Amino acid sequence: MTLAKKSPKPASASRRKFIISSAAGGGMMLGFSLSFNAQALENTATQVSKTGASGSGAELNAWVVIQPDDTVLVRIARSEMGQGTLTGLAQLVAEELECDWKKVTTEAPTPGQNLARERVWGDMSTGGSRGIRTSHEYVRKGGAAARMMLLQAAADQWKVPVSEVSVTDSVITHSSGKHKTTYGKVATAAAKLTPPDPKGIKLKDPRSWKIAGKSVKRLDTVNKLDGSKVYAIDVKLPGMLLAAVKDCPVYTGKLVSYDESKVMGMPGVRKVVRVNDHTVAVVADTWWRAKKALDALPIVWEEGPNANRSSASIAEQLAEGLNAPEAYAMRDENDALKAIDGAAKKIEAVYSTPFLAHATMEPMNCTARYTADKAECWVATQSGEAALAALSEESGLPLAKCDVYKHDLGGGFGRRGGSQDYVRQAIAIAKQMPGIPIKMIWSREEDMAHDFYRPISQAKMRAGFDANGKLVGVHLRVSGQSINAFLSPVPLPGGKDDRQLQGYYKEPGDAQLGYTFPSLRVEYAMRNTHVPVGPWRGVNTNQNGLYMECFMEEMARAAGVDSLEFRRQFMKDFPKHLGVLNAAAEKAGWGSPLPAGRFRGIAQFMGYGSYSAAVAEVSVSDKGDLTVHRLVSATNCGHAVNPDQISAQIEGGIALGLTATWFGEMTVEKGRMQQSNFHDYQMIRLAQYPKVETVIVPTYDFWGGVGEPTICVVAPAVLNAIYAATGKPVRNLPIKNNKLVA
Amino acid sequence: MVKLNVNGKTYDVNAEPDTPLLWTIREHVGLTGTKYGCGVAQCGACSVHINGNLVRSCSYPLSAVKPTDKITTIEGLSAKRSHPVQVAWAAVDVPQCGYCQSGQIMAAASLLKKNPHPTDRDIDEAMTNICRCGTYQRIRAAVHMAADLNTKGGRQVATDELLNHTAGLTVVDAGKV
Numbered sequence: 054m055t056l057a058k059k060s061p062k063p064a065s066a067s068r069r070k071f072i073i074s075s076a077a078g079g080g081m082m083l084g085f086s087l088s089f090n091a092q093a094l095e096n097t098a099t100q101v102s103k104t105g106a107s108g109s110g111a112e113l114n115a116w117v118v119i120q121p122d123d124t125v126l127v128r129i130a131r132s133e134m135g136q137g138t139l140t141g142l143a144q145l146v147a148e149e150l151e152c153d154w155k156k157v158t159t160e161a162p163t164p165g166q167n168l169a170r171e172r173v174w175g176d177m178s179t180g181g182s183r184g185i186r187t188s189h190e191y192v193r194k195g196g197a198a199a200r201m202m203l204l205q206a207a208a209d210q211w212k213v214p215v216s217e218v219s220v221t222d223s224v225i226t227h228s229s230g231k232h233k234t235t236y237g238k239v240a241t242a243a244a245k246l247t248p249p250d251p252k253g254i255k256l257k258d259p260r261s262w263k264i265a266g267k268s269v270k271r272l273d274t275v276n277k278l279d280g281s282k283v284y285a286i287d288v289k290l291p292g293m294l295l296a297a298v299k300d301c302p303v304y305t306g307k308l309v310s311y312d313e314s315k316v317m318g319m320p321g322v323r324k325v326v327r328v329n330d331h332t333v334a335v336v337a338d339t340w341w342r343a344k345k346a347l348d349a350l351p352i353v354w355e356e357g358p359n360a361n362r363s364s365a366s367i368a369e370q371l372a373e374g375l376n377a378p379e380a381y382a383m384r385d386e387n388d389a390l391k392a393i394d395g396a397a398k399k400i401e402a403v404y405s406t407p408f409l410a411h412a413t414m415e416p417m418n419c420t421a422r423y424t425a426d427k428a429e430c431w432v433a434t435q436s437g438e439a440a441l442a443a444l445s446e447e448s449g450l451p452l453a454k455c456d457v458y459k460h461d462l463g464g465g466f467g468r469r470g471g472s473q474d475y476v477r478q479a480i481a482i483a484k485q486m487p488g489i490p491i492k493m494i495w496s497r498e499e500d501m502a503h504d505f506y507r508p509i510s511q512a513k514m515r516a517g518f519d520a521n522g523k524l525v526g527v528h529l530r531v532s533g534q535s536i537n538a539f540l541s542p543v544p545l546p547g548g549k550d551d552r553q554l555q556g557y558y559k560e561p562g563d564a565q566l567g568y569t570f571p572s573l574r575v576e577y578a579m580r581n582t583h584v585p586v587g588p589w590r591g592v593n594t595n596q597n598g599l600y601m602e603c604f605m606e607e608m609a610r611a612a613g614v615d616s617l618e619f620r621r622q623f624m625k626d627f628p629k630h631l632g633v634l635n636a637a638a639e640k641a642g643w644g645s646p647l648p649a650g651r652f653r654g655i656a657q658f659m660g661y662g663s664y665s666a667a668v669a670e671v672s673v674s675d676k677g678d679l680t681v682h683r684l685v686s687a688t689n690c691g692h693a694v695n696p697d698q699i700s701a702q703i704e705g706g707i708a709l710g711l712t713a714t715w716f717g718e719m720t721v722e723k724g725r726m727q728q729s730n731f732h733d734y735q736m737i738r739l740a741q742y743p744k745v746e747t748v749i750v751p752t753y754d755f756w757g758g759v760g761e762p763t764i765c766v767v768a769p770a771v772l773n774a775i776y777a778a779t780g781k782p783v784r785n786l787p788i789k790n791n792k793l794v795a
Numbered sequence: 796m797v798k799l800n801v802n803g804k805t806y807d808v809n810a811e812p813d814t815p816l817l818w819t820i821r822e823h824v825g826l827t828g829t830k831y832g833c834g835v836a837q838c839g840a841c842s843v844h845i846n847g848n849l850v851r852s853c854s855y856p857l858s859a860v861k862p863t864d865k866i867t868t869i870e871g872l873s874a875k876r877s878h879p880v881q882v883a884w885a886a887v888d889v890p891q892c893g894y895c896q897s898g899q900i901m902a903a904a905s906l907l908k909k910n911p912h913p914t915d916r917d918i919d920e921a922m923t924n925i926c927r928c929g930t931y932q933r934i935r936a937a938v939h940m941a942a943d944l945n946t947k948g949g950r951q952v953a954t955d956e957l958l959n960h961t962a963g964l965t966v967v968d969a970g971k972v
């Protein structure tokens with residue numbers, strides 16, 4: 054293909070509308086509709102290419118900039134929060150670009166730049182394990198298109214057909230051996246060519262990948278080793294002041310008054326600010342001084358009717374849902390109710406999982422600056438565009454006058470997704486002190502008290518067996534709080550919320566239940582509380598995986614069949630689910646003898662387009678102390694872009710899953726959260742972390758997520774192993790609340 | 796005005812005596828590699844060395860620091876990330892989000908100084924910092940590697956040796972399923 058010279062693009066003055074999708078953890082749109090004048094933004098667009106971070110260098114397309122010294126700058130639109138998406142995306146671009154991996158570096162466009170360039174970088178939001186699986190195609194095509202243009206530019210220069218030109222590691226050669234050049238030398242000429250039609254670009258067979266598919270080292274490690282990485286909490290701006298905030302401890306409560314005269318004389322204090330009708334902030338010259346003054350500030354709250362709510366009353370509300378006559382039935386196949394009613398043997402179990410806080414290591418924070426014609430923020434966000442929308446809405450300035458400077462996150466886990474509450478707070482404070490950059494930092498206590506918690510739920514699981522011990526039906530009902538109901542202003546009719554039944558879907562592809570039971574009924578009883586909820590890494594697969602897979606253990610025992618064998622009976626139609634289950638079982642040596650006192654548990658479940666299975670090995674001491682010795686995890690995420698980083702995500706997911714299973718609970722008393730810091734919201738530590746082994750079994754025929762899927766098999770594998778060890782099921786999380794031995 | 800010796804440099808600090816050392820370092824000295832995670836000595840993100848001893852600086856008031864005390868933060872641990880712990884951390888690709896890692900590295904450096912060849916048990920006992928991203932397995936591997944690097948004179952570690960240090964990662968092309 055010969056590429057022609059680019060014709061200048063006429064500026065469009067039409068008004069365009071963009072929808073910003075702003076929820077982590079999948080699918081939900083806040084439906085933020087943004088209008089702006091595209092003409093006004095053309096200027097910004099020009100500015101971007103002239104003065105963007107890439108400064109020098111030729112922009113081949115949105116994804117690839119090449120500098121004269123052959124440095125390749127890959128633009129990354131998704132947020133990096135430790136999950137390694139930055140490295141994986143760069144690998145995919147570099148693979149098609151055929152550049153020298155050692156010369157690859159990355160930069161992030163701002164959400165404002167994205168809007169200004171008509172969202173050329175696509176969706177910037179990062180949640181639902183979508184970073185790679187929903188952008189692999191266009192970023193690879195970006196790399197391939199750039200390669201084609203670079204080769205064409207070399208061919209033009211040498212006056213030879215492009216078919217005689219090839220490239221290895223950024224070095225272009227002519228088949229005659231007479232000509233040789235590098236990407237850096239032809240990049241400027243290449244950038245002037247018309248890009249190829251993306252539809253005609255043929256991508257490589259992933260089985261032939263040389264950079265992608267390999268365990269290359271992360272690109273973003275160096276400045277995490279010496280303290281030089283600037284997280285949002287580390288931002289310094291000239292004249293900056295610091296803010297500490299306090300929101301009403303009871304969600305839905307109100308701020309009545311405060312007595313600022315008591316703190317205005319304290320060192321460094323500059324101002325006390327009403328942030329909104331339920332939040333107050335102290336602004337000072339250092340954060341510590343701001344926090345001290347805030348702690349000393351007399352505040353009157355109107356806590357409202359929810360101050361009566363407690364974990365006990367919420368548990369009652371959910372239990373009522375388990376037995377209520379009405380519930381939304383997402384699946385009803387072969388009349389499970391009747392089959393179980395007429396069964397020779399019936400079993401039933403009720404499980405529960407608590408609210409959980411995200412507790413990212415870096416507490417919520419945001420630095421904002423407001424002037425009459427510009428609102429800006431420096432922030433760790435999973436959704437730069439949701440932050441931009443929040444900034445615009447709260448500041449009252451149009452989007453074109455706002456921008457968001459994203460910093461890599463000190464942990465996200467869904468907390469820094471759609472809500473952007475901390476952006477709203479920071480700009481609300483900054484608006485009251487125009488021109489002064491305000492860095493607002495939450496204390497850990499504030500962070501624990503004002504999260505969007507993993508929703509609380511209970512599940513009632515029932516099964517029936519015939520006289521020969523054969524399973525005839527499964528009936529499950531989940532009762533609990535809905536994330537969608539919390540996010541959506543529109544009530545969900547009939548409590549119909551499939552997302553709360555994530556992992557039990559009949560449809561393939563995303564979170565399909567991997568069993569065909571003789572009959573099955575899956576129900577959801579929506580029971581909402583006043584506690585704000587949101588996506589928490591793995592979202593509902595965690596709870597639902599636990600309910601299903603622990604009950605599989607109970608059913609296997611009732612049927613008198615080995616738990617692995619029992620599962621296999623129902624998995625004939627689910628070869629990929631079965632594939633990971635078998636891989637985990639084999640690696641773990643399922644069925645082989647164990648040292649005395651050690652027991653295994655197994656589980657498999659699907660979420661985020663990927664298949665996961667795990668085998669746990671535990672022991673329980675005479676005193677009831679739990680040790681998790683080993684955790685083998687298998688995953689099929691379709692394509693393994695960076696196996697070592699997939700392993701890292703699985704290792705991390707296991708830590709998060711173990712923390713949740715063992716210790717995690719946020720309880721409610723007098724309408725507020727009782728846990729306030731890591732002393733009463735314990736995290737797993739190194740000493741408690743098992744030996745983790747990972748098996749990746751890619752089938753190269755789909756793109757699945759990596760950051761979240763494994764977590765949902767951790768709890769059931771461990772709980773099933775405890776059941777094996779003690780002969781008693783643990784049905785209520787966390788484990789720490791259960792006496793494991795009598 | 797208090798004199799503070801941080802990473803070999805003297806700073807005049809104008810902070811109240813009850814200011815935690817963490818916030819003194821971050822906001823008065825201006826070094827932000829030392830992180831705030833909990834403020835109550837639980838997480839270790841704020842770990843620094845005072846005269847070579849590991850301290851959780853969020854719970855160490857400025858008033859307890861003597862002018863003669865030598866404070867080392869992550870920025871002062873080594874020149875150009877050359878400390879064996881930092882080298883091993885890079886080799887094993889320990890950090891995920893990285894936020895806890897300044898503290899983890901400071902804790903590991905302190906452990907190795909006292910105990911150049913820690914066993915897994917020693918590591919369990921010494922490395923009590925929280926990592927919410929869950930990098931514990933790699934931290935353990937990297938501490939062992941750093942111990943090796945220390946004794947073998949900082950030589951480069953071959954890639955396959957690295958892989959032995961990390962998890963039993965297996966990739967199996969499952970073909971068409």
Ligand code: FES
Nearest residue numbers: 832833834839853
């Ligand atoms: S911030 Fe000091 S131990 Fe957590």
Ligand code: FES
Nearest residue numbers: 893895926927928
């Ligand atoms: S690397 Fe994220 S908290 Fe440890």
